[in-house]
Amino acid sequence: MKSKVRKAVFPAAGFGTRFLPATKAIPKEMLALVDKPIIQYGVEEALASGCEEIIIVTARGKSAIEDHFDISYELEASLEKRGKKELLQICRNVSNMVDLKYVRQKEAKGLGHAVLMAKDLVGNEPFAVILPDDVIDAPVPCLKQMIDTFDQVQGSILATMVIEGPAISAYGVLDGNALPGNPKVIEARGMVEKPKFEEAPSKNAIIGRYILTPAIFDLLEKITPGAGGELQLTDAIKGLLKTEKVYGLTFDGIRHDAGDKLGMLKATVDFALKRPDFGPPFREYLKSLSI
Numbered sequence: 001m002k003s004k005v006r007k008a009v010f011p012a013a014g015f016g017t018r019f020l021p022a023t024k025a026i027p028k029e030m031l032a033l034v035d036k037p038i039i040q041y042g043v044e045e046a047l048a049s050g051c052e053e054i055i056i057v058t059a060r061g062k063s064a065i066e067d068h069f070d071i072s073y074e075l076e077a078s079l080e081k082r083g084k085k086e087l088l089q090i091c092r093n094v095s096n097m098v099d100l101k102y103v104r105q106k107e108a109k110g111l112g113h114a115v116l117m118a119k120d121l122v123g124n125e126p127f128a129v130i131l132p133d134d135v136i137d138a139p140v141p142c143l144k145q146m147i148d149t150f151d152q153v154q155g156s157i158l159a160t161m162v163i164e165g166p167a168i169s170a171y172g173v174l175d176g177n178a179l180p181g182n183p184k185v186i187e188a189r190g191m192v193e194k195p196k197f198e199e200a201p202s203k204n205a206i207i208g209r210y211i212l213t214p215a216i217f218d219l220l221e222k223i224t225p226g227a228g229g230e231l232q233l234t235d236a237i238k239g240l241l242k243t244e245k246v247y248g249l250t251f252d253g254i255r256h257d258a259g260d261k262l263g264m265l266k267a268t269v270d271f272a273l274k275r276p277d278f279g280p281p282f283r284e285y286l287k288s289l290s291i
Contacts, residue, residue, distance in 0.1 A: 010054065018261065019031060046143055047098060055103065076092065110232055128212075137254045140253075
């Protein structure tokens with residue numbers, strides 16, 4: 001029987017220092033992209049891709065995430081009393097979206113450690129990892145594309161995008177060959193973290209979407225911590241390559257780095273322009289600017 005991907009893990013325990021001072025009191029995952037926090041885009045993507053269970057790895061000071069997806073009785077009562085039916089429905093859609101599960105990462109020990117914190121909730125089955133900072137705009141959700149590929153190959157999948165030029169040095173880069181007849185799927189031989197441009201094994205940069213088999217947990221428990229005592233997820237994936245096949249998928253869609261100030265600004269403009277309610281007047285405003 002083929003394995004199915006039913007669960008998605010969201011590492012959300014980081015400090016968000018690139019957005020200080022805003023993130024001094026607000027989790028970076030709750031920063032708004034137009035009118036929704038960035039983590040909600042990822043949760044909606046997971047649900048639209050067929051995931052049934054959402055697991056969020058949080059830390060101290062992240063209670064706003066839990067509050068956002070919970071029922072707000074006082075707010076709903078106020079909106080109902082004032083006849084704000086449309087806003088009331090928006091609030092209820094969020095709280096009714098899914099029952100989430102939470103686990104604490106008590107110390108900042110890296111992405112690998114955050115994923116390891118979800119081990120008991122994931123159990124012995126393949127699962128997705130979504131980094132909320134990466135907001136992906138795609139007609140078919142990026143994770144759905146990955147799950148469809150997983151259903152075919154039954155191996156771990158890393159989302160990749162083609163990066164031209166020296167910018168590739170900011171990413172982990174996949175080394176491998178495309179499957180015959182399917183150039184978007186790459187069978188991995190290895191990966192290189194932030195290589196020099198001239199030493200990059202390919203143009204295929206790894207971004208914040210993964211489907212991993214449960215074998216990753218044993219590897220995360222065994223690998224040696226890197227700089228700052230952090231467990232690197234890429235180190236565990238390299239170990240996974242020794243016993244299992246790992247694939248990269250060049251997904252169809254546009255990835256926005258909402259963990260970067262400039263990336264967040266670009267994403268806000270792109271998503272705002274697509275809105276039917278205020279996209280057209282916003283477009284006219286942008287055209288009127290003397291740039």
